[in-house]
Amino acid sequence: MKRTLAVSAAVLIALGLGACTKSETTTEPTASMTNAGPAQISVSDAWARESIAMSNAAAVYMTIANSGGMDDSLISASVDPAITVKVELHETTSGTGSSMTTSTASPGSPSMGNGMSKSVTGSSNGVHGAMEMGTPTPTSSHGMGGAGMTQMKPVSSIEIGPGKTVKLEPGGYHVMLIDMKKKLTVGEKFDVTLTFKSSGTKRVTAEVRAA
Amino acid sequence: MPYETRTRSVGGRKGSALYLSLTVLALVGASCSARPASSVDTVTPTSEERRLSGALRSPAPVVSDLVLPDVSPAGGGSPFVLRAKPGHLLLVYFGYTGCPDVCPTTFAVLRSAIRDLGPDANRVDVAMVTVDPARDTPEALSTYLAHFFTSYHALRTTDPAALAQVEKPFGVRAEIEGDPSSGSYGVSHTATVFAVNQDGKIVVEWPFGIQSAQVAGDLRILLEDMDNKEEMDNKGVQK
Numbered sequence: 115m116k117r118t119l120a121v122s123a124a125v126l127i128a129l130g131l132g133a134c135t136k137s138e139t140t141t142e143p144t145a146s147m148t149n150a151g152p153a154q155i156s157v158s159d160a161w162a163r164e165s166i167a168m169s170n171a172a173a174v175y176m177t178i179a180n181s182g183g184m185d186d187s188l189i190s191a192s193v194d195p196a197i198t199v200k201v202e203l204h205e206t207t208s209g210t211g212s213s214m215t216t217s218t219a220s221p222g223s224p225s226m227g228n229g230m231s232k233s234v235t236g237s238s239n240g241v242h243g244a245m246e247m248g249t250p251t252p253t254s255s256h257g258m259g260g261a262g263m264t265q266m267k268p269v270s271s272i273e274i275g276p277g278k279t280v281k282l283e284p285g286g287y288h289v290m291l292i293d294m295k296k297k298l299t300v301g302e303k304f305d306v307t308l309t310f311k312s313s314g315t316k317r318v319t320a321e322v323r324a325a
Numbered sequence: 326m327p328y329e330t331r332t333r334s335v336g337g338r339k340g341s342a343l344y345l346s347l348t349v350l351a352l353v354g355a356s357c358s359a360r361p362a363s364s365v366d367t368v369t370p371t372s373e374e375r376r377l378s379g380a381l382r383s384p385a386p387v388v389s390d391l392v393l394p395d396v397s398p399a400g401g402g403s404p405f406v407l408r409a410k411p412g413h414l415l416l417v418y419f420g421y422t423g424c425p426d427v428c429p430t431t432f433a434v435l436r437s438a439i440r441d442l443g444p445d446a447n448r449v450d451v452a453m454v455t456v457d458p459a460r461d462t463p464e465a466l467s468t469y470l471a472h473f474f475t476s477y478h479a480l481r482t483t484d485p486a487a488l489a490q491v492e493k494p495f496g497v498r499a500e501i502e503g504d505p506s507s508g509s510y511g512v513s514h515t516a517t518v519f520a521v522n523q524d525g526k527i528v529v530e531w532p533f534g535i536q537s538a539q540v541a542g543d544l545r546i547l548l549e550d551m552d553n554k555e556e557m558d559n560k561g562v563q564k
Binding site: 163166167168169170171172173200204206208263264265266267284285288290291292293324325 | 422423424425426427429430432433464465468469471472473498499502508509511513514515516533534
């Protein structure tokens with residue numbers, strides 16, 4: 115019995131080996147399978163939102179995976195100067211997502227004076243999210259608005275830890291194109307050159323999608 | 326990374342919220358006649374709170390005493406009162422056209438939600454208040470909105486005090502980040518969408534990250550409530 119098992123296993127293995135190189139792709143490291151080596155960056159699904167009306171700014175989104183064993187970070191990006199020379203890494207932060215459960219004063223607005231903050235969030239009316247089935251009581255003394263301020267600010271780098279995948283997506287990180295000289299239209303493709311601290315530059319093609 | 330957590334938490338609730346709202350809908354349907362007549366006049370019956378995906382404040386703020394110039398071609402700069410037309414809902418958003426991330430994402434969600442309403446789509450109107458009047462000229466604001474909606478109200482005042490007065494009851498804050506003279510500054514702002522009814526009451530508000538199906542679901546409920554209320558009012562008149 116043991117022998118038949120061993121034989122069939124051997125046959126299966128032989129078949130598997132002989133099949134094709136396809137089986138090898140599954141053993142390639144993925145973002146969740148880290149190796150001990152240096153950072154290994156792969157970028158996928160790069161897209162930009164089409165230019166809207168007269169707006170001369172647009173955001174580029176993508177998924178960055180690091181299948182290596184060491185840290186890396188995206189430190190800059192550039193596009194064809196005919197589109198723009200001004201490209202920044204941005205992060206949108208907001209208290210909205212968490213305000214449905216635990217409303218706190220908007221984080222990350224140090225420049226907001228106390229006086230102003232008080233004057234606009236002075237409502238003591240409770241706000242309760244209808245999603246919060248278990249807690250129908252007011253969750254905050256700040257209005258939704260007070261907690262829900264989104265802020266878009268430049269960041270110097272976007273870290274991609276070993277084995278991590280970071281999504282640049284609406285409401286989070288994005289590559290921001292500023293003072294654009296050219297409109298982006300749906301279906302158009304353009305190259306984005308990304309510079310990583312360890313892995314150097316990578317060029318990806320972004321597709322322009324409808325807003 | 327904090328953002329990833331956030332999106333997951335919003336998305337994660339979606340299914341259960343939908344399920345629960347369906348359950349609650351069924352319960353409400355069954356117990357409709359038991360609802361005290363007075364509940365129609367109160368701002369937020371408990372049952373309603375549990376049906377909506379968005380949030381509501383109690384008591385609901387009233388914003389119909391607020392007026393801003395509507396600089397859209399249709400508005401022609403005439404004063405616009407912040408309340409919905411009879412039988413309609415008015416969605417109010419504070420933003421700016423140089424906003425490349427949050428604003429277009431939100432408008433795409435609203436557009437999709439409104440389209441989902443089918444024949445009722447024309448009962449939902451959209452108004453955007455610019456928090457960046459210096460750069461958002463009437464034309465810039467109007468063409469931006471026209472990109473998403475066939476009809477819209479482009480609300481703009483260059484008087485900071487008038488803008489602040491409108492922001493206050495909504496609980497909205499906005500602040501220029503960086504050097505205003507640079508021309509490429511950002512504006513931090515509250516990214517909530519507010520639904521206002523014909524009485525000028527904020528009947529629901531959705532945070533950034535809400536899905537269009539959730540918005541559409543809430544709009545359907547609110548429009549249906551309005552129809553039911555009107556029907557009841559008419560019956561009252563006939564008596």
